Structure formats: C-alpha cells, structure tokens
Amino acid sequence: MALPLLTVDDVTQVFPLDDGGRYVALKDIDLTIAEGEFISLIGHSGCGKSTLLNLMAGLNQASTGGILMDGRQVTDPGPDRMVVFQNYSLLPWQTVRQNIALAVDNVMTGSSEAERRERIEQSIQLVGLGAAADKFPGELSGGMKQRVAIARALAIRPRLLLLDEPFGALDALTRGNLQQQLMQICQQAGVTTVMVTHDVDEALLLSDRVVCLTNGPEAGIGQILNVPLPRPRQRLDVMDHPDYYHLRSELISFLQQQRRLKQRKQSRPSVVPVAAPAVQTVRLGYLPGLDIAPLAMAMDRGLLQQRGLELKPVAFDRWQTLEDQLKAGELDVAITSATTPLALTLGLGGQGAWPAVTPMTVTRSGNALCLARRFSDLGIQDLGSLAAQIKGTGTRLRLAVAHKGNMQELLLRHWLASGGIDPDRDVELMALSPMAMEATLRAGEIDGFIAGRYRVAKALEAGLVTLLATDLDIWSDHPEKVLTCHENWALNHQDALLDLSAALMRGGQLCEDPAEHDHLVGLLGASQWLGKGSALALQSQFDFGSDVPSGVRLPLNRFHSDRAHLANSAEGSWILSQFSRWGWSPFPSNRLELLSHVYRSDLCSRALERAGFADLRPERAPFALADGLAFDQDNPLDYLKQLPYSRATALESIPLPSGSSQRPLAAH
DSSP states (O other), X not given: OOOOSEEEEEEEEEEEOTTSOEEEEEXXXXXXXXXXXXXXXXXXXXXXXXXXXXXXXXXXXXXXXEEEETTXXXXXXXXXXXXXXXXXXXXXXXXXXHHHHHHHHHHOTTSOHHHHHHHHHHHHHHTTOGGGTTOOXXXXXXXXHHHHHHHHHHHTOOSEEEEESTTTTSOHHHHHHHHHHHHHHHHHHTOEEEEEOSOHHHXXXXXXXXXXXXXXXXXXXXXXXXXXXXXXXXXHHHHHSTTHHHHHHHHHHHHHHHHHHHHHHHHSOOOOOXXXXXXXXXXXXXXXXXXXXXXXXXXHTTTTGGGTEEEEEEEOSOHHHHHHHHHTTSOSEEEXXXXXXXXXXXXXXXXXXXXXXXXOEEEEOXXXXXXXXXXXXXXXXXXXXXXXHHHHHOOOEEEEESSTTSHHHHHXXXXXXXXXXXXXXXXXXXXXXXXXXXXXXXXXXXXXXXXEHHHHHHHHHTTOEEEEEEGGGTSTTOEEEEEEEEHHHHHHTHHHHHHHHHHHHHHHHHHTOGGGHHHHXXXXXXXXXXXTTHHHHHHHHBOOSSXXXXXXXXXXXXXXXXXXXXXXXXXXXXXXXXXXXXXXXXXXXXXXXXXXXXXXXXXXXXXXXXXXXXXXOOOOSOEEOTTOOEEOTTOHHHHHHHOTTOOOOOOBOOOOOOGXXXXXXXXX
C-alpha cells in the first residue's frame, strides 16, 4: 500500500497565555491525506482550522506529535507546500506577472530564464488572466486577485496546496466561478489540496473528504465525511445528485450540534469555590464481581485517603436497584455497565431521561457465556453447533443476562445474530441478578447465562456448566464497566470525581501487576468484596501468571493497559447503533452532540494526569466484532444497514436532558 502524502500524527497544539496559563487549540489530531485528494476542514470559529493548516505548511511546530510529508517530518516552510490566504498577500507595486515571477524566481534557481518565463506564462494562462498579466493588484477585482494568488502558488508545482478560506471575502457569483476554476485547476495539475472553509456547499462541491473539527479549546476531529460524488463535477449536477442533500444535512447537523454543545457549556452555572471540608464523603454503588478489583485495590492501598476523599462503597445485588438509587440521588457515583450512561441519558426503560456522564472506563472485557452441562452431551461446543441445534429442533433457548440492555446483552445478541440466530425469535432472554444465576440454572429454569467471568468460573468449578464463549470471541477489549454520575455532580464536585477516577486508574494498574496477583486474590476474598468462596474459583479458573494450572480458560479483565481507561465515544457510537438495531431507540441524528455530553474525555485526561499517567487518545480506525463487519464511527448508518435481524427505526434528533432541571447532587 502506498504511503500517504501527508500524515498528521497525534498533533496537539498549545499556546502560552499572558497570565502564565496555556490554551490548548488542538488535541490528538490524527489524519492521513492521499496524493491527489482534496480535503476540506470545517468547524466553528476558534476550532483550530487555520492553526492546523499552518502546521501543515510548516509555519508553526506542533507542541506534541508531528506532521509528516512523504514520511519526513515537516519542520519549516518549503516549496513543496504553498499557502493561499484569504487576503491574497500580493505586493501592490508588482504586476500580476511580477507577483508570480517572485515565487518562480526564488524557487526555480537552477532553471534557465526561458524556463522560468515559460512557467510564469503557463500559470497565468491556467487561471485565465492573460489579459490582466501587466495590471497591478489595485486594478484587479477580488476574484482576480485570488486567482493571482492561486497561480503564484501553483507556478512552483507544489505537492500540497493549502487554502485558508480563499473565497471568503468574495461575492457569491465570483466565488462560484472561482470554485469551478479551482476544481479544474487542481484536477489538471494533480495537486493535493487542503482547504479551510465555513461553507458546507463549497466543501461538498470541491472535496473528496470533509474533516469536521469540534469546538475549541482542545478541538479534535469529530467526524470525517466521505464525499462520493463523481468527478468531474459541475455545481448543478452535484446538487441534483441523490446523495447531495443527505451529505449536506450531515455537515449542517454537525455544525448545529457543536453550536448547541457550546451554548450548553456556556449556560452551565459558574462553580464558585467554597471552603471544602478536609474529607469529602462520596457514596459509590457497585455489584460484586471482578470489575470492582480496581476499587478494592485503591481502597486497600489508601489511594483515596491520600486525596482527602472518604469513599463509602455500597453493594447491590441487582443493577436496577443501583440505577434507581443513583437517579434518586442516594448514590453520588456508581460503577455501571458501559451501556448505562447512554441508556440513562436517553431515558430507556421508560423512566425518563437523566443526564449521565462518564469520565473513564473502569474495566474492559470480563464476560463469558456458559450453557448447562447437558448441552455438551448434544455436541454443542460453539456457535455453529448451537445454531444447528436451535434450527434443527425448533427449541427456544432460555438465557439469562444481568440487566436488560447492558453490555452483556448487546454482546450476546451480536454473537447470536452473527451465527444466524435471531435473539428475539430463537432465544428467550431474561434479566436475573448475577448472584441468582447459578441457583436458577440448578433449578432448570434457564439453559445458560452470560455474566462476568467470576460468576461463570464459580459455575464451572461446581461442574454445572460448560463454557461456550468468552467476550474475547465476540469483541476483544470492549468497554465493560464505566464510572457513571449525574452531570451536575460532575460539575459541582469535579475535584472529588477526578480524585476518585485517578485512584481507580492507579488501582487498575496494580491489578495487572503479576506481583500483586496473590494479594489481589486474598483481597477479593474479603466479605466486603467477593467473599471467602471466591479464592478457589479465581485460582483454578483464571490466568494469574506463571503458576497456572493446566486447562485454564478465563483470562482476567483488562484493568489498565493499552488505553483501557479511555472514555471512548466511538465505542459509545457502536452502543447507540445496537440500541437502534434492536428497536429500543431511534438512532440519534445528533449522536455527536449526545456522545460529547456523555463521554467526558476532558475529565479522563485530567484524571490520567492526576494519577501520573500519560494522556490517552482513541483511535479513529474502524473496528470489527464477531461478524467481521467493520464499524466506522463516521458512518454508523452504513454499518446498521448491513446487520441481520435489525429492527432499526428512522433517524431522530434526541434532545439532551437538562442537568439544571435536576436537583443538584452534593457530596456527603
């Protein structure tokens, strides 16, 4: 595969402020541009479009990360990259020909005078200014001046043309004519182009892809829209294309969502610092399982007390009870399923929308699916044999999940559907407390269950079940449990939330340390966490390092490594697609607004810094699950259309619940 012409590699740009502070203009920008592509950058004022263009030009250096062209780092301006600014930047005492000659004579120093003159005349003709070649800028219209600037840039045959709102100051007619000419010029010259614009119609007319930047500060790439309109393009033909208005709607929707997010942020009440008590008490809800290992380790090592934080963990035996108390304000925060923040914010379950946020992922993976041992006698060992049994006998499998709509159910549904099993027709799914699953299986009331690996390990140890699959067979390293709280609590008690998140991150790191595994097993065996009976299942069924008994099948959850803690909105977008797939919620047309509200990557970054870890950034690359279909966060609807058994409903804009309408939650 050919290397991209230009690579923006993990670029963050920070500017110092006069008061000693700093302004983060761009954060974690990753982008590759192929040779000959036309890319537009759009976003509201202040989102860093021109800053990114200047970095590509080499006019500035990124604070972290870098710009590569043909695999070599861009460290300063060069003739392989030319910039055309909105203000033309022509010398008023030079004619059109002389302004162009200034660039040619400075770059083509090894060429003869005849060669340089030929290049100048070719460039003048390319932009249709032969009759005005000897005129001064003061004698030219705005459109003609801009054509001179473009001709000067193209005269030196750059590999990359950078345009900073080149037509922003022109009238509509002149702008339209120049847009058409620019398209023709770029195609004739084969030049790669990046253009900053505020005009969505201009972006669609000219571009192969449109890169949408989120609001600043800390602006990032919110969406990349492919523009598959055929070339060569004519304005009227483009507007008549059946995809045009859908693409236009996507861009306008992105800009509107960013505007609403900015207004929502500005409308939040200012937090007035008050004298905080020496110890803040935070009530945290959880269900016992391996997912609470980082919490147990953080409390054992006193990581919270170091921050002056007193944590009161509250154990529950049912997820619904935990969620009800969280919504009622009886809990401040909770370790919940990765689906919970979105489900609460959307109001799934008919209990009203509740503005939830998550600053971090607590654990990844950690689930397994088991069937009663009698199924192994039928030769059921994998998805294929399970599907054959269901189709051959017409039996309806009875499977339990811990909570309707949680990550376990989404994984189970996806896995079944990938094997030709309709989760709504061929399977009866019921919600059971994880603590009740084993007893219910013994009673013959269910055929199997999907749950945390600890619950499955106990059933395996008791000889009740056979292991059918783990979530590594479905979606390796998926988000499993996240930290969830109300938007107002995150706003009013940000320090407490950051301290708690940082402690969980450090606790997660300790959980993955092989030297700590024996201690972790003993710690989890305390009555406060999993109880005395846990040690045998943990030691016999889990991989804890080098002294592992043979036949171990269950790896531990991932608690820290490889970007485990990211509050990743791309994964949230997949969750939204599954809510829609199974008919639980329309797919939100304002998904980016919704995801930006729920997934607080800004808080995640600050918590990582507080914990002493490097900042993390999500990857934009598509990812695939059991069915092999790639999920692209920029094109979730295309993904939805490919899924079998989909009950997806029409797009719908879903308003975010107002945090201000809820009773503010206070630390206790």
